[in-house]
Amino acid sequence: MQIPDYKDVLAAHERIRPWIHQTPVLTSSYFNERTGAELFFKCENFQKAGAFKARGATNAVFGLPQESLAAGVATHSSGNHALSLAYAAGARGIPCHVVMPHTAPQAKKDAVMGYGGQITECEASTSAREAAFAELQARTGADFVHPYNDPRVIAGQATCSRELVQQVSELDVVIAPIGGGGMISGCCLTLTAIAPETAIYAAEPQQADDAARSLKAGRLIADDAPQTIADGLKVPMKDLTWHFVREHVTDILTVDEQSIIDAMRLVWQRMKIVIEPSCAVPVAAILNNPNVFANKRVGIIITGGNVDLERLPWQ
């Protein structure tokens, strides 16, 4: 297990800068009044390819050695990592192969193909996905860029919290959703290095709470194919992300499905931004746990904005 360090984050930030946005930080007087906290929304829904995953993917793709370029890259992903890898591969002009569950939102499939990515569909379980991927990789010889359990990807995601710390001073807390744990691991990597006073919280759907149970049990628990509206958060942690979570995360708060939908709708309505269900999970966690966050300066990673506009959860 190769654990990335903060020097890798600095190198990643230099490498990916031409290919990603420095996303804005938004505030909302409504949410501040409602929560009693000072909230800073780091808007990765405005990121290239619509999600923070462009950071890790471009870091992996633009760090590839010359001899790997012809075979290109490959991955399996519930959506945003696939988009982002296709975006990054398209930017470098190399092939990109993606295994996606057939249940992934059509908007994400269309976007992968729009960037020139090639999709192989599979069943929705983690095990089915990994089997389909093994076949693909054997056939193409492409470099596997794991959606989160990859030091290049984690170093790339870590540039997000680095920007946030540069944009907003003296944060008491940073909170992000947790699925596989790539973003949270990146937060751990950055914040322990340059903002060690900032507490790191994760938020997770109750219906896919393997990370919360892992933290409580002190050992890695991985569920296969849990069901939640937050489709980016169905995947389990792996050894590398579990390392960061176990070492540095203060707590993992879980929220029910209705709270996720309500929080998502409220952000759309009040802040006029399109966010995915996954990023509504930390917002719901803050709304449901005012005692944890009141009177604190809280950075929230808004992880992405790729939703099927035809299938909104409150309709």
Added chain:
Amino acid sequence: MQIPDYKDVLAAHERIRPWIHQTPVLTSSYFNERTGAELFFKCENFQKAGAFKARGATNAVFGLPQESLAAGVATHSSGNHALSLAYAAGARGIPCHVVMPHTAPQAKKDAVMGYGGQITECEASTSAREAAFAELQARTGADFVHPYNDPRVIAGQATCSRELVQQVSELDVVIAPIGGGGMISGCCLTLTAIAPETAIYAAEPQQADDAARSLKAGRLIADDAPQTIADGLKVPMKDLTWHFVREHVTDILTVDEQSIIDAMRLVWQRMKIVIEPSCAVPVAAILNNPNVFANKRVGIIITGGNVDLERLPWQ
């Protein structure tokens, strides 16, 4: 007819600054590639009360003399002006009475009441609205703040294009939707004073094209209660706004309903921002008329983001 001038815009900007946001200007590589133009989206959907109308309303409310405060303000509005006047009156702590068509989106009614405004409902036609309002005003003695045909309101709206010109240099064109013409009049007021090289375009639904027909005919034509998805654009121009449009608008482009819906959906999907149908009208006009806008630097006023999330037009 009292015609505001640029000194009124400067005074308005000073007066309203504590109560409004300087909204950001967003760009989109997708829309730039798609249109061949360089587009700058002035995001008044992020404005207080969710629309540019907060500018004109706060200018009127905070300019009121002491002796008018007890009776407060009153208006009739298809929605955003009502919200904005309620917001401004709430900020100054004075009463706000609003006549609204019963067909106005529930989200707008709720928001007016949330700011402390008092609603009187009426039928959806302009004539019915004006009759209900006359009764209300006689009863309360409140100061009438017209949604657009008011020099205080136009001077306030004009601060939006002033910000835009300060944020983005050398615009070839500014385009905004036209309903009653308050925003467009504000653009005329500002741009003729400080950016006289910038052409001013308006965009209008084909199904509510009285402004386009007026400009072509050279005389004011006012339809009563046209039907369009762009509910903010159903009202007709009046003498003051017609003065600015006739004098300074290069052209008024009209677009069909499906183009409005498609453009709205595309902005949500690609830019991850929530915009109303009204602000999709200029976006649709640019997509439908590439010959007019290609190779130009184009500022687009995104007028607001107040939509009923339960009733989206593509569902």
